[in-house]
Amino acid sequence: MEYILEVFLDDYRLSKIKGSPVENQIEAVFGGELKVLRVKVGEELKNEILKAFETARIDSRACITDTPVAFKRALFEEIAKQKSLGEGVVKAVLARIEEIKELAAKESEYLPPPDIETD
């Protein structure tokens, strides 16, 4: 079975892949409101990710979700570096697992809230 890692793109991320081959692989979803890159992985890499992060899970769309933000950030960095959506980018991220876990531990305590007005 194939599993998917989604990387959402904001303007900053879009600028980082502009002109690269992955730019053509951007998908617009939800009526064009969201732009996303999809990295597909097999059983073995899916298991490695689930093992590495306690919160990670598979959702109803076969997407690997609830991974730390640090993992998603590293995944995007590797995509931008390798200009690919192949399994190689995930392998490169998993090679940095200790560094990511360290960052993830910090981010499990605090994430900065967006600056929007609330009641």
Next chain:
Amino acid sequence: MSELYFKRPMPHGGKLVERVITDRKIARKFLESCTRTKCPVYDIKPTLHYKRGVPVRNVYREIMSVCYGFFSPVEGSMTSAELESVLSKRRLLSGWVFPYPILFDISKEDYKALGVSEGDRLIIRLKGKPFAILDIEEIYEIDPEELANRTFGSPETNPEVVREKFDDKHPGWVIYRSHNPIILAGKYTIINEPIFKPPFDRFWLPPRKCREVMEQKGWRTAIAHQTRNVPHVGHEFLMKNAAYTGDVEPCHGILVNAIIGVKRRGDYPDEAILEAHEAVHKAGYIKPERHMVTYTLWDMRYGNPLESLLHGIIRQNMGCTHHMFGRDHAAVGEYYDKFATQILWLKGIPSYGFDKPVNEVEGGLLIRPQNMREFWYCPVCKEMAYSENCNHSKEKEKLSGSLIRGLVAEGVQPPVVIMRPEVFKVVVKWWKKFGYPFVNEKYVQWKEEELEVDLPDLD
């Protein structure tokens, strides 16, 4: 025409359990007589994860849900015979369906220190104040691992719906595995009504009160919506569309009943869940006259079909005529078939003691299931579509809580087709308060110290 109307179902077991002394004078006298006769006193402690030592449950929530009638006809901590009956047949000794063990468990050390025996009355304290009493009928020992395994079953014993062996990644299994080995069985009575803190105070509606409110609102029919999540637009469409069932007209009301208690990391804080559902009607996506937000105190066991039984019981007790069930109801991971709950309510699951649907077995439920498939965003229809209507399954874009959590965590505001801006604002409101948008270790620790309630002075 009136013959076609549905009647509000009786409480499960025929009568609402209400074991709360509300008259403070009587409660004080009660406590005084307990003190005079030197009743032993036990201070409630959170149940800690058997390996990691973090809170996974607080038995006070079960005492509240029993005594206010959410779990009717259960009246207290189960005896060994009742426990065996629940584990082997999912029936109480009275024959009424009930899915889970409800137990007052203490450690061997505490048992020794208390020196209690059968026939004793135990004063249970919460946050250092008298809270409830337990009239001990039986004391017995359990093996927590066996309890956990038998509670949920296995692929071998329940092949119809269980897909994976339960283990310590399953929060419900962990709760039972973390129970203490000594069980004090007997009826609970709350002698000191807790006071709910904001925002929990304005959503607290125990079954009797809930039935009264439904009458006042003229809700002949009401459909229950189970939640442990802040609502995305898919949930909103599930609520709206499931409510089209009813009798001669769509359901008059939608009763959102959130499960409040220890949750798994990555879920939203309880405070955000309640207020986010409220935001749906405050912002007019569903009329407030037809939409009511309430909750039940329970540390969720994530038992999919078993949990759906408990949900049916709770919401029947609250007065609902219908209960909506979707895919992966109250599930986590891939332990169960995705439609295990719907299989239980449509066909039955013989290995769990149901050779027929839950409404057709003796001692079964009266609340009607409204089994729903999925809602997705269809870019062709350009709307939120029901999977059994929309034929664009190739183009479909599925919503999931996890997708939204991913967006939120990365600081991306979910588009309006996914989450209403008013709901997102509530998420951010509590994010600012807790420094984190989801349940994390810090929140669990804080919450289990603070709880949802305070206790007034009684003595």
